[in-house]
Amino acid sequence: MISALELDRARIDKLFSLSDKFKRGAVKPLDRSSSVALAFFEPSTRTFSSFEMAAMKLGLSVTSMRSDKDSSMAKGETFADTVRMLSGYADLIVIRSRFDGSARFASEVSGKAIINAGDGQNEHPTQALIDMYTIKEHFGKADNLTYAIVADLRHSRTTNSLLYMLNNFRPKAVHIISPPQLKPLEQVTSRLKYECEWSDSLAGVPGDVDVLYVNRLQKERFQDEMEYNSVKGSYYIDIRVAERMPDDSIILDPLPRVDELDRAIDGTDKAKYFVQAANGVPIRQAIMYNLLSERQ
Amino acid sequence: MISALELDRARIDKLFSLSDKFKRGAVKPLDRSSSVALAFFEPSTRTFSSFEMAAMKLGLSVTSMRSDKDSSMAKGETFADTVRMLSGYADLIVIRSRFDGSARFASEVSGKAIINAGDGQNEHPTQALIDMYTIKEHFGKADNLTYAIVADLRHSRTTNSLLYMLNNFRPKAVHIISPPQLKPLEQVTSRLKYECEWSDSLAGVPGDVDVLYVNRLQKERFQDEMEYNSVKGSYYIDIRVAERMPDDSIILDPLPRVDELDRAIDGTDKAKYFVQAANGVPIRQAIMYNLLSERQ
Amino acid sequence: MISALELDRARIDKLFSLSDKFKRGAVKPLDRSSSVALAFFEPSTRTFSSFEMAAMKLGLSVTSMRSDKDSSMAKGETFADTVRMLSGYADLIVIRSRFDGSARFASEVSGKAIINAGDGQNEHPTQALIDMYTIKEHFGKADNLTYAIVADLRHSRTTNSLLYMLNNFRPKAVHIISPPQLKPLEQVTSRLKYECEWSDSLAGVPGDVDVLYVNRLQKERFQDEMEYNSVKGSYYIDIRVAERMPDDSIILDPLPRVDELDRAIDGTDKAKYFVQAANGVPIRQAIMYNLLSERQ
Numbered sequence: 001m002i003s004a005l006e007l008d009r010a011r012i013d014k015l016f017s018l019s020d021k022f023k024r025g026a027v028k029p030l031d032r033s034s035s036v037a038l039a040f041f042e043p044s045t046r047t048f049s050s051f052e053m054a055a056m057k058l059g060l061s062v063t064s065m066r067s068d069k070d071s072s073m074a075k076g077e078t079f080a081d082t083v084r085m086l087s088g089y090a091d092l093i094v095i096r097s098r099f100d101g102s103a104r105f106a107s108e109v110s111g112k113a114i115i116n117a118g119d120g121q122n123e124h125p126t127q128a129l130i131d132m133y134t135i136k137e138h139f140g141k142a143d144n145l146t147y148a149i150v151a152d153l154r155h156s157r158t159t160n161s162l163l164y165m166l167n168n169f170r171p172k173a174v175h176i177i178s179p180p181q182l183k184p185l186e187q188v189t190s191r192l193k194y195e196c197e198w199s200d201s202l203a204g205v206p207g208d209v210d211v212l213y214v215n216r217l218q219k220e221r222f223q224d225e226m227e228y229n230s231v232k233g234s235y236y237i238d239i240r241v242a243e244r245m246p247d248d249s250i251i252l253d254p255l256p257r258v259d260e261l262d263r264a265i266d267g268t269d270k271a272k273y274f275v276q277a278a279n280g281v282p283i284r285q286a287i288m289y290n291l292l293s294e295r296q
Numbered sequence: 297m298i299s300a301l302e303l304d305r306a307r308i309d310k311l312f313s314l315s316d317k318f319k320r321g322a323v324k325p326l327d328r329s330s331s332v333a334l335a336f337f338e339p340s341t342r343t344f345s346s347f348e349m350a351a352m353k354l355g356l357s358v359t360s361m362r363s364d365k366d367s368s369m370a371k372g373e374t375f376a377d378t379v380r381m382l383s384g385y386a387d388l389i390v391i392r393s394r395f396d397g398s399a400r401f402a403s404e405v406s407g408k409a410i411i412n413a414g415d416g417q418n419e420h421p422t423q424a425l426i427d428m429y430t431i432k433e434h435f436g437k438a439d440n441l442t443y444a445i446v447a448d449l450r451h452s453r454t455t456n457s458l459l460y461m462l463n464n465f466r467p468k469a470v471h472i473i474s475p476p477q478l479k480p481l482e483q484v485t486s487r488l489k490y491e492c493e494w495s496d497s498l499a500g501v502p503g504d505v506d507v508l509y510v511n512r513l514q515k516e517r518f519q520d521e522m523e524y525n526s527v528k529g530s531y532y533i534d535i536r537v538a539e540r541m542p543d544d545s546i547i548l549d550p551l552p553r554v555d556e557l558d559r560a561i562d563g564t565d566k567a568k569y570f571v572q573a574a575n576g577v578p579i580r581q582a583i584m585y586n587l588l589s590e591r592q
Numbered sequence: 593m594i595s596a597l598e599l600d601r602a603r604i605d606k607l608f609s610l611s612d613k614f615k616r617g618a619v620k621p622l623d624r625s626s627s628v629a630l631a632f633f634e635p636s637t638r639t640f641s642s643f644e645m646a647a648m649k650l651g652l653s654v655t656s657m658r659s660d661k662d663s664s665m666a667k668g669e670t671f672a673d674t675v676r677m678l679s680g681y682a683d684l685i686v687i688r689s690r691f692d693g694s695a696r697f698a699s700e701v702s703g704k705a706i707i708n709a710g711d712g713q714n715e716h717p718t719q720a721l722i723d724m725y726t727i728k729e730h731f732g733k734a735d736n737l738t739y740a741i742v743a744d745l746r747h748s749r750t751t752n753s754l755l756y757m758l759n760n761f762r763p764k765a766v767h768i769i770s771p772p773q774l775k776p777l778e779q780v781t782s783r784l785k786y787e788c789e790w791s792d793s794l795a796g797v798p799g800d801v802d803v804l805y806v807n808r809l810q811k812e813r814f815q816d817e818m819e820y821n822s823v824k825g826s827y828y829i830d831i832r833v834a835e836r837m838p839d840d841s842i843i844l845d846p847l848p849r850v851d852e853l854d855r856a857i858d859g860t861d862k863a864k865y866f867v868q869a870a871n872g873v874p875i876r877q878a879i880m881y882n883l884l885s886e887r888q
Contacts, residue, residue: 029328032621032649037641045373046381049333049359053385056357057328061648063641077637077848085638085847088870089645255381256373278384325624341669342677345629345655349681352653355624551677552669574680 001115001287002103004125004164005191012168016133018286019279022057027289029059034292037090038064039082040117042098046255047117047127050280051094058285060292063089080109087112092291095119113291121155127254128161130283132169134276135211138250148175148205150235150260151215153184158215158254160188167193177204179231182221201234202241209245212237212270214253216260232259239264242271252276297411297583298399300421300460301487308464312429314582315575318353323585325355330588333386334360335378336413338394342551343413343423346576347390354581356588359385376405383408388587391415409587417451423550424457426579428465430572431507434546444471444501446531446556447511449480454511454550456484463489473500475527478517497530498537505541508533508566510549512556528555535560538567548572593707593879594695596717596756597783604760608725610878611871614649619881621651626884629682630656631674632709634690638847639709639719642872643686650877652884655681672701679704684883687711705883713747719846720753722875724761726868727803730842740767740797742827742852743807745776750807750846752780759785769796771823774813793826794833801837804829804862806845808852824851831856834863844868 001007021027036055040048048066055062079102086093087110095103096117103116103123118124136142147166153159153176163184166174176184176198183198197204205212214237222228242251242265253261253273265271297303317323332351336344344362351358375398382389383406391399392413399412399419414420432438443462449455449472459480462470472480472494479494493500501508510533518524538547538561549557549569561567593599613619628647632640640658647654671694678685679702687695688709695708695715710716728734739758745751745768755776758766768776768790775790789796797804806829814820834843834857845853845865857863 025329032651033617035645035649037645043365045361045378049361049382049385052359053331053333053357056359057331059328061645063644063648065637065641069635075848076850081848082637084866085869086641088866089641089873256371256377258372274380274384277381281385321625339661341657341674345657345678345681348655349627349629349653352655353624353627552667552673554668570676570680573677577681 001113001125001291002107003116003123004128004161005167007125007129007165007168009168012129012132012165015129015283015286015290016136018289019133019282022282022285022289027285029057030289030292031059032061034058035061035063035090036092036094036288037086038062038094039086040064040066040096041102042096042118043067044096044118046277046280047096050277051117051284054281054284054288057281058288060288079105083110086110092288113294115287115291118157120157121160122157123161123164124157125161125165126284126287127158128165129287130276130279131162131213131252131254132165133283134252134272134279135250137275137279138272139210139248142169144170144172145210146173146175146206146208147171147211147213148177148209149213150177150202150205150237151213152182152217152221153178154182155218155221156215159184159213162213163188163192163196167191170194173197173206175199175204175206175209177202177235182217202237205241205245207246210249212245212249212251214251214257214260216256216258236260236262237265238262239268242268245270297409297421297587298403299412299419300424300457301463303421303425303461303464305464308425308428308461311425311579311582311586312432314586315429315578318578318581318585323581325353326585326588327355328357330354331357331359331386332388332390332584333382334358334390335382336360336362336392337398338392338414339363340392340414342573342576343392346573347413347580350577350580350584353577354584356584375401379406382406388584409590411583411587414453416453417456418453419457419460420453421457421461422580422583423454424461425583426572426575427458427509427548427550428461429579430548430568430575431546433571433575434568435506435544438465440466440468441506442469442471442502442504443467443507443509444473444505445509446473446498446501446533447509448478448513448517449474450478451514451517452511455480455509458509459484459488459492463487466490469493469502471495471500471502471505473498473531478513498533501537501541503542506545508541508545508547510547510553510556512552512554532556532558533561534558538564541566593705593717593883594699595708595715596720596753597759599717599721599757599760601760604721604724604757607721607875607878607882608728610881611725611874614874614877614881619877621649622881622884623651624653626650627653627655627682628684628686628880629678630654630686631678632656632658632686632688633694634688634710635659636688636710638869638872639688642869643709643876646873646876646880649873650880652880671697675702678702684880705886707879707883710749712749713752714749715753715756716749717753717757718876718879719750720757721879722868722871723754723805723844723846724757725875726844726864726871727842729867729871730864731802731840734761736762736764737802738765738767738798738800739763739803739805740769740801741805742769742794742797742829743805744774744809744813745770746774747810747813748807751776751805754805755780755784755788759783762786765789765798767791767796767798767801769794769827774809794829797833797837799838802841804837804841804843806843806849806852808848808850828852828854829857830854831860834860837862
């Protein structure tokens with residue numbers, strides 16, 4: 001589970017159906033002889049906690065490191081050696097890293113299954129599965145919907161994986177709303193099987209939008225705080241934006257949110273971002289269960 | 297489980313009886329589908345470890361964060377959003393925070409059961425349950441006893457919860473021994489159903505004391521180190537204080553101890569502070585088990 | 593499990609045979625009422641992770657602290673009080689500390705079983721068990737072999753415990769290769785039941801070596817970086833050193849490796865250091881299982 005590009009529809013459907021079963025409590029836990037190492041070299045709350053909880057609910061034996069400081073890399077060990085070591089301890093390794101390509105590199109030096117839990121600005125495929133699963137739960141389908149993605153798409157592993165994932169779902173339309181300097185990279189868009197329409201303002205959210213996907217702009221991506229502050233306001237989703245959206249449409253945000261989303265939206269039916277967060281546990285149960293079953 | 301003020305005698309007796317059962321190994325573990333998030337935003341050893349151990353012994357699925365740094369609050373996420381996220385992952389959330397009222401606030405934004413594991417200078421109700429349970433184990437009862445509490449009662453969540461807890465146990469007498477500036481707040485004493493007698497010296501420990509409850513004075517509460525050093529000595533419990541106490545009386549300390557308690561006391565029958573610490577596990581098993589059962 | 597000096601051959605054979613069984617999955621997990629506290633007051637990856645994984649696979653209830661910062665020692669609590677507290681929570685305490693003798697001291701204040709997971713520059717007995725177990729797996733025996741140990745033996749708890757462990761295995765020969773200032777201490781060699789031959793260069797690795805045991809030189813042990821750099825090169829194990837070794841011989845390294853071992857060796861049959869690392873889990877399962885069984 002390195003890249004959303006490698007997932008096909010059959011695999012995705014299988015994972016969604018497994019996730020449904022985990023939500024209903026309809027899967028027997030594995031036994032303690034199956035094991036996972038959570039190797040988080042970059043801080044994380046949501047991804048770490050939901051993987052940890054998912055592993056515990058699966059009944060797995062778990063060991064974890066939560067930052068560079070927990071690892072021997074502080075003593076000068078290479079990443080490859082750390083991965084090889086963990087491969088001796090666990091059947092499955094979940095890797096989070098600030099470096100693009102870490103998960104792929106880990107899969108090359110390890111004989112064990114690797115899950116990419118976010119590598120630099122590259123990909124975050126398990127998040128994209130959570131996103132699509134939440135969409136499918138709500139609409140009863142994930143095909144043929146209209147998306148608007150309001151985000152820094154240039155530096156976001158989350159939206160990269162989401163865009164790749166959509167290759168499997170024939171979207172009706174995908175609208176990208178971002179400042180010009182934060183459009184997705186050509187190396188990303190060139191891999192998409194559908195067209196994206198870009199706009200630099202919220203006016204680009206179409207009237208028939210089904211899914212409004214929002215992600216925070218990160219201050220550190222801008223030249224100075226003034227530029228950030230001026231841009232930030234233009235992409236702020238306030239309650240009026242939400243009210244203009246169709247009745248059955250939804251708003252997603254991979255969270256944490258900072259300044260991008262009006263808290264007044266929380267109480268509305270359109271707010272699905274906490275449901276989306278909660279889906280992290282069953283989807284990650286499904287992913288780990290599926291990989292461990294394949295290996296047996 | 298937000299405040300000791302909300303616990304009535306029936307609930308307390310129920311928890312004590314459950315704790316007895318856990319000590320005897322007479323309760324079947326829950327299954328891994330029940331889950332808890334340990335959300336510690338302030339460092340803690342004893343409280344964290346005993347909650348973690350209790351959760352593991354209960355057979356729960358556990359995820360934990362041990363400091364602000366483990367959480368997305370470092371990225372600017374609000375406390376409310378963090379709690380909502382954890383509410384999607386776990387059936388039960390244990391919260392430790394440096395801010396008064398955090399646990400109550402969490403209970404307002406979460407649909408899940410919240411346990412206050414210490415919030416600022418406000419309350420620490422599970423510690424007070426451990427204290428009373430240890431007392432009841434020793435005396436066979438917790439009613440009608442004479443207490444002397446030697447501590448900084450102005451800034452201590454531990455003694456606040458203990459004082460509230462005593463509302464349920466008709467104490468024979470409660471003596472408070474502290475420097476004048478460290479007496480309990482009026483907002484605390486006004487909620488007590490019994491009288492407290494205050495004294496500013498250890499001479500105020502009555503001859504018939506049953507329970508001497510000691511807590512360290514915290515250096516940072518004093519204007520300067522000189523004032524701290526002069527005061528500290530006057531409240532030091534040395535072996536002679538212990539020897540003057542009645543035969544069957546006991547000394548408690550929520551620990552960690554620093555300068556408040558003579559190590560020579562450790563070997564005596566009166567020293568119950570390590571027994572008290574060990575009771576953290578079964579009491580916290582009882583609390584979590586009880587809350588999870590209520591929810592089912 | 594405080595010192596390798598206290599292990600006799602019967603105990604070692606018992607642990608090896610248990611470890612074999614754990615590798616085959618032929619031991620039933622213990623139940624959650626058995627518990628362990630992992631008290632790591634010094635950073636560790638390998639030792640921590642393999643103990644955590646071993647404890648999880650055994651089915652134990654686990655609580656852990658990973659650094660001084662997780663403990664109340666930051667608030668001024670003594671090490672003895674911390675150990676007494678943990679003794680109230682767990683049946684077994686695994687201690688890692690930067691201070692020589694911590695594990696022995698802990699065993700004096702605790703009524704529970706203590707495992708030394710590395711104390712300062714003193715000992716690391718569970719690592720030595722892993723080392724010998726890996727040797728025995730490879731050769732089918734651990735007696736009557738020729739060893740060459742290339743390391744800083746003056747400051748290494750790992751090699752101290754290995755040298756003590758070899759007392760039980762009648763080695764054919766033990767060659768020590770180190771700069772003169774990094775020879776083992778007299779207090780260590782005086783306890784050995786066999787002779788060691790010292791050499792200050794890799795030329796001292798004998799032609800019939802069976803086990804080449806390598807450990808990194810630590811920069812901070814040298815007067816300045818220049819001295820370190822000049823010495824380092826002389827003890828570097830490159831692929832040619834490995835090629836000169838007998839066909840069936842092996843190379844071990846407790847890891848992490850930094851500058852001591854040519855990565856070109858990794859692909860050869862002689863490289864057993866990742867197998868050695870992986871053996872950390874079953875050996876530590878065996879050690880904990882054995883101690884918990886004895887106590888019951």
